[in-house]
Amino acid sequence: MITDLNDRSREVFRRIVDSYLQTGDPVGSRTLSRQPGLDISAATIRNVMADLEDAGLLFSPHTSAGRLPTEIGLKLFVDGILEVGNLTREERQSIEGECKATGQSVEGILQNATQALSGLSHLTGLVVAPKSHAPLKHIEFVALSPGRALVVLVTENGVVENRIIEIPMTVLPSALVEATNYLSKRLVGRTLIDALDEIKAELTSHQAQLDALTSKVVEEGLAVWAGGASQSSLIVRGQANLLEDRDAAADLERIRALFEALETKESMARLIETTDTANGVQIFIGAENNLFGMSGCSLIVGPYRDTKERIIGTIGVIGPTRMNYARIIPMVDYTAKLVGRLIG
Missing domain, CATH: 3.30.450.40 (GAF domain)
Structure with a gap:
């Protein structure tokens, strides 16, 4: 829509938005007509401002007040007119x-x-x-209390994430070690997404050679990470x-x-x-x-x-x-x- 404005409307609109960004106050036609470099009468500016208001780019916060940019107008200004500066x-x-x-x-x-x-x-x-796009460097299950364990993942780019999972009350520490070793062999150097389907297939077909409790630990660990892998x-x-x-x-x-x-x-x-x-x-x-x-x-x-x-x-x-x-x-x-x- 900015490209549809003629040069006069574009300049009036630019000055109103510039003034708003600096002061936050409405800008009137008389104030604009006194600005250097804008050789337009106040009456002509009022007509231009009315057209811009009809187009949904400006609004008047109070009767007989000046104009402010609408959010649509501000967005169009930022996208089409704003001159971006450079950092010092x-x-x-x-x-x-x-x-x-x-x-x-x-x-x-x-x-x-x-x-x-x-x-x-x-x-x-x-x-x-x-x-979690990065390949894994380390995975470990740590016992917290009966029925709960902490899963620790470390990626190759240095991100460390921890999740608490629910496990059967009868799981022994040795099962957590076995679950750690099993997943380490299949995950380290790969992303969780890459290896997920393969590990699930092994567990489903009972090719993982893990006992029932250890398989449960692995499944719970995968479930909590798969649910948050894209988060x-x-x-x-x-x-x-x-x-x-x-x-x-x-x-x-x-x-x-x-x-x-x-x-x-x-x-x-x-x-x-x-x-x-x-x-x-x-x-x-x-x-x-x-x-x-x-x-x-x-x-x-x-x-x-x-x-x-x-x-x-x-x-x-x-x-x-x-x-x-x-x-x-x-x-x-x-x-x-x-x-x-x-x-x-």
Whole structure:
């Protein structure tokens, strides 16, 4: 729709959105007519603003007030008019310094990257940790108490995950050792997804040469991991930044609802995973998605890839719809690419 605007309408629209992103205040025709470089009368600007309002790009918050961009207008501006800036050397060094800290595990790198984004942007940073695509380096069953055991998985890229499973009360420690040895022979060096069908077939046909209790331990371990193999974990940092400049009780109530969604993390992870096929930074503004529509927030996320150029996770920020998109978009893009190089 932006391409349908003539040069005059496009310039008026750009100036209104620029002013909104800087101040958050409505912009009137008289104010625009006094801006340098815009040689248009206030009457003509009012007509242009009325046309933009009819097109659904602007709205008037109060009678006889100036205009603000609608969420649709803001999205079209970001996609079609916004000129994205470049990070300063200091900003790049700050992100690199956080992410490249020596001795960092994959989880440490992701947490630091999220914290760096939150700190530099003054927004809420988030990252979806890599899915379980990496080959396994270690698997182990550890007894916790009668009827319960801990399954520990370590991937070759350094990710450690633990799950608690239910096992028969009569399982002996020797059965856990046997289950560990059985799966280690079939899983180490392979992904869980690659080996899952083969192991299930062995168990079904009783070719695994395991006793009934040990087979039960293996089955329970596979069941809990198969159910979560395609899931991603979510790290969120800087939630308090969402509360800045939020004085109205209604705003605070909406932000509180968003906090609850962040705590459950499932809705957020599903939303972010829609970027799995994205080529670059994705921007979700306001009501464009159900999660943020009620909170007046926007999401900017970028995917990061492994050495085979597969998308393995996503990193980004949540903030108010009125944020500095020109600065935040390259910040997210740079961080996503850096994380991909460090952990891919």
